[in-house]
Amino acid sequence: MNEKVPKYMELVNWVKLKLEAGELNTGDKLYSENQLSKMFSMSRQTVRHGISKLEQEGIVERIQGSGTYLCNKGMVKQPKTLNIAVVTTYVDRYIFPNVIKEMEKVISSAGYFTQIAFTYNTLERERAILQKFLDHNIVDGIIIEPTKSGLPNPNIELYRQLKRRKIPIIFINCYYPNLDLPHVAMDDRIAGLLAVNHLIEAGHKRIAGIFKADDRQGHFRYTGFIKGLLSAGLDIHDDHIIWIDTEDTNHMEDNESRILNRIKDCTASVCYNDEVAVSIVEMCKRNKISIPQQLSIISIDDSDLAAYCEIPLTSIAYPIKELGEKVATNMIQLIQNYNFDANYDFIPTISMRDSVRRLR
Amino acid sequence: MNEKVPKYMELVNWVKLKLEAGELNTGDKLYSENQLSKMFSMSRQTVRHGISKLEQEGIVERIQGSGTYLCNKGMVKQPKTLNIAVVTTYVDRYIFPNVIKEMEKVISSAGYFTQIAFTYNTLERERAILQKFLDHNIVDGIIIEPTKSGLPNPNIELYRQLKRRKIPIIFINCYYPNLDLPHVAMDDRIAGLLAVNHLIEAGHKRIAGIFKADDRQGHFRYTGFIKGLLSAGLDIHDDHIIWIDTEDTNHMEDNESRILNRIKDCTASVCYNDEVAVSIVEMCKRNKISIPQQLSIISIDDSDLAAYCEIPLTSIAYPIKELGEKVATNMIQLIQNYNFDANYDFIPTISMRDSVRRLR
DNA sequence: AATTATTTGTGCGTATGTATC
DNA sequence: AGATACATACGCACAAATAAT
Numbered sequence: 151m152n153e154k155v156p157k158y159m160e161l162v163n164w165v166k167l168k169l170e171a172g173e174l175n176t177g178d179k180l181y182s183e184n185q186l187s188k189m190f191s192m193s194r195q196t197v198r199h200g201i202s203k204l205e206q207e208g209i210v211e212r213i214q215g216s217g218t219y220l221c222n223k224g225m226v227k228q229p230k231t232l233n234i235a236v237v238t239t240y241v242d243r244y245i246f247p248n249v250i251k252e253m254e255k256v257i258s259s260a261g262y263f264t265q266i267a268f269t270y271n272t273l274e275r276e277r278a279i280l281q282k283f284l285d286h287n288i289v290d291g292i293i294i295e296p297t298k299s300g301l302p303n304p305n306i307e308l309y310r311q312l313k314r315r316k317i318p319i320i321f322i323n324c325y326y327p328n329l330d331l332p333h334v335a336m337d338d339r340i341a342g343l344l345a346v347n348h349l350i351e352a353g354h355k356r357i358a359g360i361f362k363a364d365d366r367q368g369h370f371r372y373t374g375f376i377k378g379l380l381s382a383g384l385d386i387h388d389d390h391i392i393w394i395d396t397e398d399t400n401h402m403e404d405n406e407s408r409i410l411n412r413i414k415d416c417t418a419s420v421c422y423n424d425e426v427a428v429s430i431v432e433m434c435k436r437n438k439i440s441i442p443q444q445l446s447i448i449s450i451d452d453s454d455l456a457a458y459c460e461i462p463l464t465s466i467a468y469p470i471k472e473l474g475e476k477v478a479t480n481m482i483q484l485i486q487n488y489n490f491d492a493n494y495d496f497i498p499t500i501s502m503r504d505s506v507r508r509l510r
Numbered sequence: 511m512n513e514k515v516p517k518y519m520e521l522v523n524w525v526k527l528k529l530e531a532g533e534l535n536t537g538d539k540l541y542s543e544n545q546l547s548k549m550f551s552m553s554r555q556t557v558r559h560g561i562s563k564l565e566q567e568g569i570v571e572r573i574q575g576s577g578t579y580l581c582n583k584g585m586v587k588q589p590k591t592l593n594i595a596v597v598t599t600y601v602d603r604y605i606f607p608n609v610i611k612e613m614e615k616v617i618s619s620a621g622y623f624t625q626i627a628f629t630y631n632t633l634e635r636e637r638a639i640l641q642k643f644l645d646h647n648i649v650d651g652i653i654i655e656p657t658k659s660g661l662p663n664p665n666i667e668l669y670r671q672l673k674r675r676k677i678p679i680i681f682i683n684c685y686y687p688n689l690d691l692p693h694v695a696m697d698d699r700i701a702g703l704l705a706v707n708h709l710i711e712a713g714h715k716r717i718a719g720i721f722k723a724d725d726r727q728g729h730f731r732y733t734g735f736i737k738g739l740l741s742a743g744l745d746i747h748d749d750h751i752i753w754i755d756t757e758d759t760n761h762m763e764d765n766e767s768r769i770l771n772r773i774k775d776c777t778a779s780v781c782y783n784d785e786v787a788v789s790i791v792e793m794c795k796r797n798k799i800s801i802p803q804q805l806s807i808i809s810i811d812d813s814d815l816a817a818y819c820e821i822p823l824t825s826i827a828y829p830i831k832e833l834g835e836k837v838a839t840n841m842i843q844l845i846q847n848y849n850f851d852a853n854y855d856f857i858p859t860i861s862m863r864d865s866v867r868r869l870r
Numbered sequence: 871a872a873t874t875a876t877t878t879g880t881g882c883g884t885a886t887g888t889a890t891c
Numbered sequence: 892a893g894a895t896a897c898a899t900a901c902g903c904a905c906a907a908a909t910a911a912t
Contacts, residue, residue: 156899182877193901198878206566214878215908232646233593233625241614242607251602251628258627258639263648265593265625267618268611279618286592288623458818516880542896553882558897574897575889873912880906887899 157192161200164190165209169220180210180218230290234262234481237279237294238322239271244425245453245470249322252474253293260482265289269297271396273305280308283317291318291481298396299324299366318484320492322477324367332484332492334477338367338450341466341498342374342420345448348464348500349418350382353509354446356390358412358419360426363393368422371450375420390416394426402429410437417509418446424455427463427505435460442507452501462503469496517552521560524550525569529580540570540578590650594622594841597639597654598682599631604785605813605830609682612834613653620842625649629657631756633665640668643677651678651841658756659684659726678844680852682837684727692844692852694837698727698810701826701858702734702780705808708824708860709778710742713869714806716750718772718779720786723753728782731810735780750776754786762789770797777869778806784815787823787865795820802867812861822863829856 168174180186183201187194201218204210212218234257240246254264265288269275276297283289292312297303309329312319325333349357359375362368372391379386389412398405410433413419421427427449434441441447441461449456452467473496480492528534540546543561547554561578564570572578594617600606614624625648629635636657643649652672657663669689672679681693709717719735722728732751739746749772758765770793773779781787787809794801801807801821809816812827833856840852 158899184877195902196900199899201878202562212878213909215876216910217877232648233623235623241611247602247607250626254601254626254628261642263593263595263625263642263646264627265623266610266614267624268614282621282623286623288592518880544896555883556881559880561897572897573890575891575895577890577896875909875911877909878907881904883902885900885902888897890896891894 158196158200158203161186161190161192161197162203165200165204169209174220176220178220180220182217231288232262233265233289234478234485235265235267235283235289235292235294237267237269237276237292239269239295239297241266241268244455245451245468248470249474252471253478256475256478256482260478262290262482269295271297273297273303277305277308280305280312284308284311284315287315289317291320291485293320293322293477293481295322296324296326296366298364299326300362300364300369316488318481318488318492320477320481320484322473324365324370327366332480334473334480334492334494335496336468336473336498337495338370339374339377341450341468342371342376343378344374344498344500345371345420345450345466346375346378347382348448349420349446349506350378350384352418352446352506354418355384356387356416356418357384358390358392358416360392360394360409360419360421360430362395362399362422362426364395368393371420371422394422399425399429402426402433406433406436409433410439413445416445418448418506421447421449423451424449424453424459424463424465427465428455428459431459431461431463431505442505446506448506450498456501456503459505461505463505464503465501466498467501468498472496518556518560518563521546521550521552521557522563525560525564529569534580536580538580540580542577591648592622593625593649594838594845595625595627595643595649595652595654597627597629597636597652599629599655599657601626601628604815605811605828608830609834612831613838616835616838616842620838622650622842629655631657633657633663637665637668640665640672644668644671644675647675649677651680651845653680653682653837653841655682656684656686656726658724659686660722660724660729676848678841678848678852680837680841680844682833684725684730687726692840694833694840694852694854695856696828696833696858697855698730699734699737701810701828702731702736703738704734704858704860705731705780705810705826706735706738707742708808709780709806709866710738710744712778712806712866714778715744716747716776716778717744718750718752718776720752720754720769720779720781720790722755722759722782722786724755728753731780731782754782759785759789762786762793766793766796769793770799773805776805778808778866781807781809783811784809784813784819784823784825787825788815788819791819791821791823791865802865806866808866810858816861816863819865821865823865824863825861826858827861828858832856 183194183197186197205212208221210218211221236253238246257264267279303326306329319331321333323335361372392409392412421430427447431441439445448464450466452465456463456465476494483490484492543554543557546557568581570578571581596613598606617624627639663686666689679691683695685693721732752769752772781790787807791801799805808824810826812825816823816825836854843850844852
């Protein structure tokens with residue numbers, strides 16, 4: 151009995167329904183004002199009022215002398231911003247400049263703009279960046295590297311909100327569990343497996359592993375590492391596995407005695423990534439441990455650090471160029487087709503250099 | 511006599527004029543429909559039509575039972591895009607990752623988004639990027655590094671168009687002549703001067719110079735170089751000055767004989783930047799010329815390349831961090847106040863390392 | 871090329887409803 | 892409670908643009 155909706159809204163809602171049902175389509179001519187007036191038993195002025203509302207919303211366009219037409223700007227989709235956001239943990243080091251370069255190439259040649267932001271692997275920054283996307287609704291898609299993906303993340307809810315808004319998101323390098331969003335990354339389990347297998351094939355039996363705990367890539371690489379040891383029938387020594395976190399990587403000298411004591415029984419070590427490996431190399435140098443004579447090292451990522459290290463490092467090759475290209479290409483496709491499956495896992499390979507010694 | 515404008519537009523234009531003249535302000539209450547009806551001698555329906563137009567444009571807001579109020583969304587300024595574009599020649603090498611990092615910090619903490627694009631120092635890409643800014647009107651400001659600033663640039667007209675649209679632009683590293691836009695950069699003349707003076711003070715008299723010709727930074731560094739030689743009373747030997755261009759830097763081996771022949775009489779050389787200097791170091795190594803014993807080298811920019819080169823290079827220090835911060839800070843100010851003077855020149859300093867030998 | 875019918879745009883009139891102060 | 896404000900709704904007449912004849 152609460153007849154509060156104005157009469158002209160009848161017309162407005164009718165048009166919207168017809169549009170959604172597909173009975174009226176973009177470009178179609180709407181009935182004339184006089185026809186609608188008869189159809190809805192309302193005065194022409196009231197019809198005009200309704201059509202004005204529809205015009206304001208961008209649903210119809212009126213052309214004097216011709217008629218009223220349905221617009222392409224269907225009320226559902228908002229205008230494209232032409233921005234694709236690229237959010238990584240860092241910019242100025244490691245593989246990041248290269249990945250960003252490759253993505254920008256693809257994004258710009260598809261006619262989009264590349265928007266960047268960096269989390270420095272902190273939850274605060276990740277939160278601020280995601281919140282800004284939600285507040286300003288300024289991006290058509292988000293390519294993002296997870297922050298501390300190995301730990302429970304309070305920002306997951308923000309990702310869910312973006313997902314509900316149907317903003318395409320692709321994770322790069324890694325991804326959060328319990329969040330059904332696509333990712334493009336290297337298969338880190340295989341990376342860990344390849345690394346340890348290479349050492350086993352070279353005759354090593356007592357193999358240490360240094361992994362990052364606050365990062366899911368660390369968990370995956372560890373998983374592959376363990377799998378390799380087990381399938382070779384080697385024992386797992388818990389004290390040969392060292393967990394570090396993002397903070398530790400910035401102060402590796404504080405971990406020196408801890409790490410060296412744990413490693414000292416081993417002939418080889420898998421390192422989480424090149425940065426960690428380089429720290430270990432420096433640590434060994436300070437402590438007169440020669441590489442690879444006394445300790446073989448294999449790392450993961452194969453960045454410039456591995457190639458230009460004092461002792462060139464054997465490393466599991468991260469397909470940097472391909473990864474940047476693939477994730478950007480998939481994002482473009484995902485924007486065009488929201489149901490596109492944008493997942494992709496790269497199978498890594500080995501770049502052999504001088505940091506692994508063959509036993510016997 | 512062409513009285514084609516509708517009557518209700520009288521009211522619309524009157525309100526807009528009052529707004530611009532400051533006689534009506536944000537939040538003010540507009541006269542009631544009946545009052546306006548009398549004032550303009552038009553029916554209340556016509557007044558309502560006019561107010562509807564103003565409402566559509568976001569200029570007024572109607573509140574039933576209360577009145578019609580002026581909105582803050584003044585019609586003059588378009589909505590902020592919150593994007594600041596950062597256009598550099600490269601991303602993945604040299605000082606660029608660091609500069610971008612510093613800029614992003616400032617830009618994001620000011621609440622803006624950082625949009626990136628890279629020209630790879632080609633006119634085609636520069637043109638495409640600027641054209642995209644013009645077409646989509648998507649940025650509030652542009653921080654851009656010139657492309658081949660030493661040569662006549664056919665894209666200047668695009669910069670002029672952006673300037674006419676009052677989009678703030680700040681050049682970084684260098685700037686185009688005949689284009690009255692601000693820049694933030696190191697003073698390259700002083701850099702060239704400091705470099706050559708350092709060699710002169712170390713006792714060198716026959717000093718070569720290698721400069722980039724398609725880059726105005728090259729011209730400036732050369733200018734300072736010449737000034738230093740002249741004030742020290744040294745002769746200028748044209749064959750000791752070598753001009754290279756962007757293409758050459760990618761194929762330095764093709765320039766080997768040319769460069770070595772010209773340098774062979776000299777005891778020292780100023781190099782345009784660290785990349786060139788590193789090429790020269792490699793060239794000398796291949797040709798058994800020892801540095802700094804047979805040839806002293808001083809370069810400019812003081813990037814990682816200089817620090818981590820086989821022979822750590824004495825280099826004129828580019829204030830990378832400060833530059834990124836300053837240009838971004840100035841851009842924020844420029845956006846807030848279009849008349850802000852955003853120019854800034856950094857005075858470089860010397861980072862002394864091992865590539866310059868003291869004579870006598 | 872001109873005419874005519876159709877369609878939207880402009881302008882005003884009246885009456886009543888409903889929210890605000 | 893009453894005055895005032897905007898909102899809805901219907902009525903009519905004519906202008907201007909368009910499209911078809």
